[in-house]
Structure formats: structure tokens, C-alpha cells
Amino acid sequence: TVNSDYDLSAPIDPNGVGLRQKLPSYGDAHFSLFMRKLFIKALGYSEDALSRPIIGIVNTYSSFNPCHSNIPQLIDAVKRGVQLNGGLAIDFPTISLHESFASPTSMYLRNLMSMDTEEMIQAQPVDAVVLIGGCDKTTPAQLMGGISANKPIIHLVTGPMMPGSHRGVRIGACTDCRNNWAKFRAGAMDIEDIAALNEELAPTGGTCGVMGTASTMACILVALGMMPINGATAPAVSSARLRIAETTGAHALRLAKQQLKPQQILTRESFLNAITVLQAIGGSTNAIVHLLAIVGRHPEVAGTITLKTIDEIGQKTPLLVDLKPSGENYMTDFHNAGGMVALLHQLRPLLHLDQLTVTGQTLGEELSRAAFHPLPEGSPANCIRPLDSPLYPASSLIVFTQGNLAPGGAVMKASASRDRRLLRHAGRAVVFTGSADLARRIDDPDLDVDQGSVLVLQNIGPVGNPGMPEAGLIPIPRKLAERGVTDMLRISDGRMSGTAGGTIVLHVSPEAADPKSVLGIVRDGDVIICDAENRELSVRLGEDEIKARQQERVMSEAERGAVWEARNAVRGYRGLYLREVNQAEKGADFGFLTAAGPGP
Numbered sequence: 041t042v043n044s045d046y047d048l049s050a051p052i053d054p055n056g057v058g059l060r061q062k063l064p065s066y067g068d069a070h071f072s073l074f075m076r077k078l079f080i081k082a083l084g085y086s087e088d089a090l091s092r093p094i095i096g097i098v099n100t101y102s103s104f105n106p107c108h109s110n111i112p113q114l115i116d117a118v119k120r121g122v123q124l125n126g127g128l129a130i131d132f133p134t135i136s137l138h139e140s141f142a143s144p145t146s147m148y149l150r151n152l153m154s155m156d157t158e159e160m161i162q163a164q165p166v167d168a169v170v171l172i173g174g175c176d177k178t179t180p181a182q183l184m185g186g187i188s189a190n191k192p193i194i195h196l197v198t199g200p201m202m203p204g205s206h207r208g209v210r211i212g213a214c215t216d217c218r219n220n221w222a223k224f225r226a227g228a229m230d231i232e233d234i235a236a237l238n239e240e241l242a243p244t245g246g247t248c249g250v251m252g253t254a255s256t257m258a259c260i261l262v263a264l265g266m267m268p269i270n271g272a273t274a275p276a277v278s279s280a281r282l283r284i285a286e287t288t289g290a291h292a293l294r295l296a297k298q299q300l301k302p303q304q305i306l307t308r309e310s311f312l313n314a315i316t317v318l319q320a321i322g323g324s325t326n327a328i329v330h331l332l333a334i335v336g337r338h339p340e341v342a343g344t345i346t347l348k349t350i351d352e353i354g355q356k357t358p359l360l361v362d363l364k365p366s367g368e369n370y371m372t373d374f375h376n377a378g379g380m381v382a383l384l385h386q387l388r389p390l391l392h393l394d395q396l397t398v399t400g401q402t403l404g405e406e407l408s409r410a411a412f413h414p415l416p417e418g419s420p421a422n423c424i425r426p427l428d429s430p431l432y433p434a435s436s437l438i439v440f441t442q443g444n445l446a447p448g449g450a451v452m453k454a455s456a457s458r459d460r461r462l463l464r465h466a467g468r469a470v471v472f473t474g475s476a477d478l479a480r481r482i483d484d485p486d487l488d489v490d491q492g493s494v495l496v497l498q499n500i501g502p503v504g505n506p507g508m509p510e511a512g513l514i515p516i517p518r519k520l521a522e523r524g525v526t527d528m529l530r531i532s533d534g535r536m537s538g539t540a541g542g543t544i545v546l547h548v549s550p551e552a553a554d555p556k557s558v559l560g561i562v563r564d565g566d567v568i569i570c571d572a573e574n575r576e577l578s579v580r581l582g583e584d585e586i587k588a589r590q591q592e593r594v595m596s597e598a599e600r601g602a603v604w605e606a607r608n609a610v611r612g613y614r615g616l617y618l619r620e621v622n623q624a625e626k627g628a629d630f631g632f633l634t635a636a637g638p639g640p
């Protein structure tokens with residue numbers, strides 16, 4: 041029989057399935073396909089295999105990334121799901137980001153990963169793609185890239201790690217990393233104890249086992265309809281996780297046949313569902329930045345969801361999931377209590393159930409079909425509260441929209457405040473001009489600070505400290521910690537780990553490095569006012585004084601070449617980052633990657 045691929049009189053459809061897509065430009069389409077086939081045959085594929093739709097599997101495995109340690113097994117299971125259903129599965133790598141192994145911060149590389157993901161999906165002949173990821177920045181980067189590439193995609197997360205145990209107490213990364221380190225700093229824990237704890241905080245592979253950014257983003261992917269409804273919570277080391285992977289492969293093949301693309305699945309309403317879930321789980325503040333970046337990639341939704349939308353939904357949404365850092369439990373408890381299926385049942389009246397998902401069914405249809413075995417009423421194992429008896433009545437995450445300190449907005453996880461009196465507080469600023477200044481002076485016994493002071497950290501925003509590090513959890517000065525102070529009002533233009541807690545204002549915009557910033561001109565002794573209920577964040581300074589200080593600052597910084605001015609002269613990715621990154625309220629994406637494209 042003649043192989044029709046080499047019949048020069050029959051043109052090759054450039055939109056055909058699998059290998060026929062996006063042929064490299066050797067000038068002659070038949071020759072290009074001939075070349076492509078001969079090379080891939082070196083891997084042992086037959087003509088039969090190569091005639092099938094191709095499901096790409098994004099492989100973000102790295103020996104530096106324990107959150108992704110199960111990816112080889114997940115890839116096997118996805119391949120099984122694809123191939124049992126008649127497709128061909130081919131995995132390919134993109135970069136891998138772990139929170140602790142990405143200096144200066146993983147956020148600095150999120151946009152690079154999104155570019156890698158977008159371009160590799162675009163470049164290669166795939167009919168649909170399974171995006172396997174888990175660690176904090178991975179899932180947002182993959183969705184950002186996936187929306188921009190707009191080929192059919194489906195997410196598979198690696199799943200949370202199991203909790204560990206120390207002296208009979210369950211522990212888990214990374215709320216308990218921080219809590220216990222604070223105890224150690226305050227002298228309440230000895231060096232043997234903290235070393236023993238270090239062995240147990242991450243006892244298995246998988247993502248952090250609390251409601252940090254990774255878990256939050258996994259729940260959000262379900263709410264957005266980009267991941268099957270049972271996909272978020274099964275532990276990384278469970279057999280359930282592998283079965284989810286196999287099913288994901290089958291879904292991917294169907295997506296490929298239907299050519300159902302992310303820009304079709306995602307609507308404004310699916311993002312509203314995502315924000316409802318974010319508020320109900322007391323999710324990570326980082327998810328706000330990621331969601332805004334994801335929204336910004338979608339040509340039809342961009343601009344219709346803002347920080348204000350997140351606050352408005354919060355006012356209608358109670359906190360239902362009792363997980364650290366807002367509550368007490370771990371992701372395995374959430375999973376055992378029914379996970380996202382159980383939570384979405386509670387949230388039904390607040391959701392847009394008619395929204396499409398990657399399964400081709402609506403969220404409501406998926407919810408009705410999903411197996412759900414609720415725990416008995418009042419069971420102590422149930423960490424999911426009913427809608428009428430929440431853990432926190434509303435607004436677990438709030439957005440400051442009033443006052444003069446953050447005209448572009450700022451956010452706080454109010455439900456994770458340790459001392460609720462601080463939610464309405466006025467105090468004297470103790471200002472640190474950057475991370476180095478903070479490290480140098482925070483534990484100085486002579487630091488002029490008391491429990492009512494407001495700790496202000498400048499210059500850890502997107503440009504000021506590229507990547508906007510998670511340094512917003514300013515430590516309590518040791519002399520106060522030793523006296524038992526566990527919370528203070530803290531303000532910065534940086535981020536905080538989703539696993540952390542305290543009364544902490546983050547993402548202040550414009551950031552201090554920007555000459556227009558108000559945060560950048562705050563000085564020691566200025567009075568800062570935080571009124572969470574009225575969403576006000578202010579510094580008690582008149583407009584004239586603010587203008588005068590900004591003027592003075594521009595002149596003195598110009599002399600020493602401030603980072604804001606100097607960014608045009610920086611080479612490489614760092615230069616690209618510094619010139620292109622937008623502010624937190626737009627998701628800290630690169631302007632030229634957004635749906636709107638490069639600005640004027």
C-alpha cells in the first residue's frame with residue numbers, strides 16, 4: 041500500500057491532527073512531514089502510533105523539586121489513559137520551579153515558565169496537552185501559558201504531601217515551619233527540637249500540606265473548570281492520585297477530538313466561581329496575584345475582574361474550610377472530608393453552576409454526578425463547615441481600596457490574623473527600607489519599637505526586589521517576641537507565603553520603588569491607620585507633605601541611580617523582568633504577554 045503522506049498530488053492539511061500540525065518550514069510540506077516522521081521513528085514509534093491524535097504531557101519533574109517527585113508515575117498513568125482510548129501520548133519538559141530552589145524567588149521565574157509553556161505548546165504538534173504541576177508558581181504559570189497558546193489543555197496536579205509528626209503533634213509544611221521557627225527564635229524551643237522537627241515537616245513528596253498557594257491554586261483549577269472535580273486534594277502518594285491521572289489522559293483525548301480550548305471554557309463567571317472558592321477556603325494571598333495575571337491573559341475576560349471584584353465576592357462568601365493557616369487541619373483532612381466535591385455542594389447557592397468544564401459537562405452536572413459520601417453531621421473529622429455555620433463570616437481575604445497609602449490596592453488575609461484588634465489599629469511606623477535593612481535591625485535591642493508599632497517594609501515589590509519575594513511576613517522583633525508578642529500590624533509591597541499567618545498587609549501598590557509611591561515616602565514615626573472593616577489604609581500625612589517628600593526622593597534617588605531608572609541598562613532575563621513587569625493589581629505579569637499586548 042502507498043503511504044498517502046508522500047503522495048505529492050495530495051496536499052497536506054496544515055490543521056490536520058498530530059504530526060501534520062505546524063510543520064517546520066523546510067519549504068516543502070511533504071518533505072517536512074517526511075523529516076518529522078523519520079526523526080520520531082528513531083524513538084520507536086510505528087506508523088500506526090503516529091496516525092493517532094497526539095496528547096502532549098508537560099513534564100516538570102526535577103530532582104530539585106520534591107513537590108513534583110511523583111511526576112514520573114503520573115506520566116505513566118496519563119499515558120495509560122490516553123493510549124487505552126486510542127491516542128498517542130508524548131511527554132516533553134518545561135522548566136521546573138520549586139519555592140526553595142529558585143533564587144531570588146520563584147515568582148521571578150513564573151512569567152518565564154509561562155512563556156516556556158506557551159511556546160512549547162505552540163511549537164510542537166500536539167492536539168491537546170496535560171499540564172502536570174503542583175508547586176506554587178507552576179499551576180499559574182501553566183494556565184497563563186495555556187490560555188495564551190489556546191490549544192486544548194487540562195490540568196493535573198501532583199497532590200499534597202502527607203502530614204508528619206513530632207512529639208505526638210501532627211505537623212506539616214509550611215505553616216508549622218514558620219510557627220515553630222518563631223518559637224525557636226523566641227527561645228521557647230531548643231536546638232535539638234528544631235532539628236528533629238526539620239526531619240518531619242515534609243515527610244513525603246507532594247505539595248505543601250496546608251492551604252498554601254499550591255493547594256489554593258489546585259482548588260481554584262477545579263472551580264475554573266480546568267481540572268476534574270476530584271482532582272485537587274488526593275494525596276501525592278495515594279493510588280487515587282494515579283487513577284485521577286489515568287482519567288485525565290482519557291479526558292485529554294476527548295478534549296483533543298472536540299478541540300475545546302481554554303478561552304472557550306473560561307468566562308467571567310468561571311472566574312467568579314474561582315474567587316468564591318478562594319474566599320471559602322481562606323486561600324493564599326498569592327492566588328490573588330496569580331488570578332489577576334491569568335485573567336489578564338484572556339482576551340474576553342481581561343479587565344472585567346479586578347481587585348475590587350475579589351473583595352465584593354468576599355463580602356458574600358464565608359470561610360468554610362478549617363485548614364491551616366486560617367484554621368487547624370491539613371489537606372489530607374480536607375480530602376477525607378470529601379474535598380472539593382463536598383465544598384462545592386456547600387457553596388452551590390453562591391456558584392454559577394452552568395459554567396463549562398474540561399470534561400465537556402458543566403460544573404453543576406459534574407457536581408451532581410460526582411460520588412459524594414458526606415461525613416456524619418457534627419463529625420469531629422469534618423473540616424468543612426456548612427454554609428450557615430462558617431469558621432469566619434465573610435471576607436477571609438480583603439482588599440484595601442480606601443485611604444492614601446495604597447491607591448492601587450493592597451490585600452490582607454484577615455482570617456489568618458492572630459490578634460483581631462489589629463484589624464482596626466493606628467500606630468507609629470517603624471520603617472525598614474528593604475530586606476537587608478530589616479535583617480540588620482529587626483532584632484537590635486535598641487530598635488525603637490513597641491507592640492503597637494506598625495512594621496513597614498519598603499522595596500520588596502515587583503521591581504524593587506525582582507520577583508516580589510515572600511518577605512511580607514516581617515518577623516516580630518525578638519525583644520517583643522520574648523515578651524510573648526505574637527502578632528503586630530505589618531505592611532509591605534511584597535508577598536507572603538500562603539502558609540503564613542498574622543495581621544499582614546501585602547502587595548501595596550504602587551510599590552515603594554515607584555517614584556509615585558506613597559509607601560516609599562513613609563518615615564519612622566508617621567502614624568499609619570488600618571481599618572480593615574472600611575478597607576482603609578492610610579498614613580496620616582497631608583497631600584502637600586506627600587508631594588514634597590516624593591519630590592525630594594526623586595531628586596536624591598536620581599543622583600544615585602535608583603533601581604526604577606537603572607532598569608533600562610540591565611541585561612538578560614532580569615532586564616526583561618524589570619522593564620516589563622506590571623504591578624501586583626495586574627498580576628505582576630509582563631505587559632507584552634497580556635491579552636492587551638505591549639502598552640504604548
Ligand code: FES
Binds near residue numbers: 107138139174246
Ligand atoms: Fe512546593 Fe510548598 S514548596 S508547594
Ligand code: MG
Binds near residue numbers: 253539
Ligand atoms: Mg509558597
